[in-house]
Amino acid sequence: MKKKILLAVLGAVSVVSLAACSGNSNTEIATMKGGKVTVSEFYDKAKTDQNSQQMVFNMILSEVFMNKYGEKVTDKMVDEQLKIAFGDNVDEQLKAANMTRKEVEQTIKENLALQEGLKAHVKLTDEDLKTAWDSFHPEVETQMIAVTSEDDAKAIQKDASKKDADFGKIAAEKSILPSKEDKGKVKFDSTTAATEVPEEVKQAAWGLKDGEVSDVIPVNSAYGSSFYVVKMVKTQAKGNDMDKYKDKVKEIATDAKLADQAFTQKAIGEELIDANVKIKDEAFSNILSSFTDAAQPEKKSTDDKKDDKKTEDTKSESTDESK
Known part of the structure; x- marks a missing residue:
């Protein structure tokens, strides 16, 4: 598939790792006259930041898809993406960007595992293929x-x-x-x-x-x-025989699916549910909800009805009390 895998920004330190690896949440990061900043204080403040929320989501996503689809990613696939991203002088480009080959290869592998996982959810219909054929x-x-x-x-x-x-x-x-x-x-x-x-x-x-x-x-x-x-x-006319170009047409149809946000959101949600991901820290309780809700629309509909009923009951109680 002719795709350029986008490289994630490297070098950011995970706030989760910092808290977990410190051994003691009261470890001091900095001290000053009349005060100090501890790992615990930093973590409590940093974990609510949007970038931290996204970082934890990315870590969960990488773990889930690498565990299930990582073996499908070959060294050849990684090397191809390295060349696409950095050209022939890979090591020189990485050095200039202050990145190590090992870090970048791991990021590429995680992105490829995600792609493999999403492709596993693609089920092409005759209509999908017809649409792809029309654009081919x-x-x-x-x-x-x-x-x-x-x-x-x-x-x-x-x-x-x-x-x-x-x-x-x-x-x-x-x-x-x-x-x-x-x-x-x-x-x-x-x-x-x-x-x-x-x-x-x-x-x-x-x-x-x-x-x-x-x-x-x-x-x-x-x-x-x-x-x-x-x-x-x-030039070349495609004619009317779609079977002649079936691999290309399937590639177009698959790419269209992978570019569909609703499809990818649902597929990721299904993988998160299948992996039985449980959020233990309340600060991150909602980072997966849009994906798991997309995978279980009937559950979301039931939850919404329950929330509406709670709201109605609360309004009713307030009305009774005012009387």
Whole structure:
């Protein structure tokens, strides 16, 4: 699956670990004239912080999914994600980011275990597959040029559209894409990540015939604006036989499920219930409720009715007392 696993921020110290490992909750963190700060005081204050609540939830999630799905994650899968995240110079990049390889590999493994666990809950219907098929486009071969100036892009598009234009040479001279080293050649299909080929570029490319050059395609992202010019080298019609591309179609349908918040919330809730997770500290009593409620909607409905009845009873008692 063509996914970039997001790396969790490393280096944060767990408030739970700090309290648990101290051995004595009265251990002093700092002292000053007329006072001191103890581990217990720190923990009591820090555990109600939103970041601490999220940290404990992440720890629970990692523990649950690693216990059940960790064995499905191979070293090869971890290495692939390392390369995606940090490129070929992994160790140099980690050193610059002040992170150890062991820490990052563990984080990647936990994220992959979560992905494996979520995929285990995917049950594709005929409707899911039809929707995926409708959005699918098979692989095409193109040449691309990207620049940061719209005026430059317009000039490039004009030159590239000439009958005797050498698109590959222009790409090598003008493009900011890595593919400039290969005359701008880029192959992609509808499952290619938007970080590799922006959706705007894909949609524009689908409408091109072999040898045709696109208009300037503006792309806005978190990194700024860029402007693409695409030449279609070899397009491909998908036809009507979905079975020919069944693996790709299933991948699209599965990705759609994993991107559905309602689905992932329910799946995580089911795993938390199956793992029999019990919250022992009242400060964290609600960190799982939105997930477990999604997994047990009938229970939530019953609990809501009970809460409504309690509210009505309280109002009734208050009315009686006022009389």
